[in-house]
Amino acid sequence: MKKFSKILIITIIIFAILAIIGFLYIKFMELPVIEVRHINLKNVQDGSYIGEYKTFMVKVVVKVDVINNEITSIEIIEHQCGLGKKAEKITKEIEKLQSLDVDIISGATISSKVILKAVEIALSEGKNRMSLIIKGVRSMGTLIVYATKYGCTEKCAVILSEKLTGEVDLYNLKTEKVLNLSQYDKVIIGGSIYMGRIQKEISDFCIKNLNLLKEKKIGLFICCMRGGDIAKAQLESSFPRELLYKAVAQEVFGGEFMFKKMSSIERFIVRIVAKLDKSFTVLDTSKDMSNVSDKSINRFAQRMNNVCLNE
Numbered sequence: 001m002k003k004f005s006k007i008l009i010i011t012i013i014i015f016a017i018l019a020i021i022g023f024l025y026i027k028f029m030e031l032p033v034i035e036v037r038h039i040n041l042k043n044v045q046d047g048s049y050i051g052e053y054k055t056f057m058v059k060v061v062v063k064v065d066v067i068n069n070e071i072t073s074i075e076i077i078e079h080q081c082g083l084g085k086k087a088e089k090i091t092k093e094i095e096k097l098q099s100l101d102v103d104i105i106s107g108a109t110i111s112s113k114v115i116l117k118a119v120e121i122a123l124s125e126g127k128n129r130m131s132l133i134i135k136g137v138r139s140m141g142t143l144i145v146y147a148t149k150y151g152c153t154e155k156c157a158v159i160l161s162e163k164l165t166g167e168v169d170l171y172n173l174k175t176e177k178v179l180n181l182s183q184y185d186k187v188i189i190g191g192s193i194y195m196g197r198i199q200k201e202i203s204d205f206c207i208k209n210l211n212l213l214k215e216k217k218i219g220l221f222i223c224c225m226r227g228g229d230i231a232k233a234q235l236e237s238s239f240p241r242e243l244l245y246k247a248v249a250q251e252v253f254g255g256e257f258m259f260k261k262m263s264s265i266e267r268f269i270v271r272i273v274a275k276l277d278k279s280f281t282v283l284d285t286s287k288d289m290s291n292v293s294d295k296s297i298n299r300f301a302q303r304m305n306n307v308c309l310n311e
């Protein structure tokens with residue numbers, strides 16, 4: 001009997017420990033921010049598009065049919081969802097309202113957002129296809145390829161695009177799937193730095209397309225919070241040597257700390273690093289901060305605009 005009580009107590013303790021670990025894991029991993037962008041259906045070419053989005057424990061693959069600028073059907077091809085099955089009815093709302101601006105299904109927030117994001121990605125492909133058709137055999141333009149986690153690099157890419165002459169397309173490596181590099185003569189690549197490294201999507205993109213990129217006029221930039229020589233070293237270690245060597249513009253644009261969007265672990269890392277490294281000037285983690293430099297963006301744009309394509 002004594003032995004039985006011992007086993008029972010040990011079992012209860014093990015369960016309690018597992019429950020605490022589970023609770024802390026969910027609390028500290030915090031669910032990622034999923035921002036769903038509005039897509040204007042007038043810019044989407046007729047067709048069937050596949051969109052896939054995966055995040056913390058949820059994966060969704062959808063097929064979206066568009067005819068005459070209307071979503072005619074959304075089919076969920078795959079939904080790995082845990083408890084989020086009931087989110088699937090959100091597709092009916094999207095079809096009814098012809099918009100991604102619909103109410104989230106309560107009790108299935110993450111699955112609802114992942115479905116919305118997958119539909120957005122599918123429609124983006126249709127938008128890309130439409131823009132290729134509209135552009136036809138247009139003169140070659142500039143492409144800004146970027147990757148972002150909290151939106152700083154995207155913000156900088158948009159500001160930069162407004163300062164560049166000629167046609168400029170933006171391409172988010174994390175969300176878009178269809179890219180035809182051969183229609184651009186200038187390619188700008190930008191990413192942000194986490195723990196000293198640029199996002200994997202950027203490194204993979206550079207390696208995969210290195211030969212084609214070597215034929216273009218190249219611009220390279222990073223967003224980060226460190227300054228001076230360290231920032232410069234981060235820029236230089238972010239891109240292949242061949243691209244750095246031939247780039248007509250290279251800049252560190254500065255960065256942002258969006259504390260409210262960060263997970264607890266990230267906030268903790270930033271606080272520790274800021275204590276050890278004085279080039280991070282973090283005073284108050286309850287307020288977002290930015291040191292994005294307009295001057296660097298202007299200088300970069302000027303260099304890209306002045307480059308002679310026959311050089």
Ligand SMILES: Cc1cc2nc3c(=O)[nH]c(=O)nc-3n(C[C@H](O)[C@H](O)[C@H](O)COP(=O)(O)O)c2cc1C
Pocket residue numbers: 147148149150151152153154191192193194195196197223224225226227231234254255256257258262266269270
């Ligand atoms: C967890 C974490 C680690 C970071 N590590 C670095 C780093 O090693 N060097 C640096 O200069 N900036 C670092 N930063 C700052 C980011 O590069 C900066 O916030 C950037 O603006 C993020 O851009 P994004 O929103 O486009 O991803 C870090 C930020 C976070 C949250």
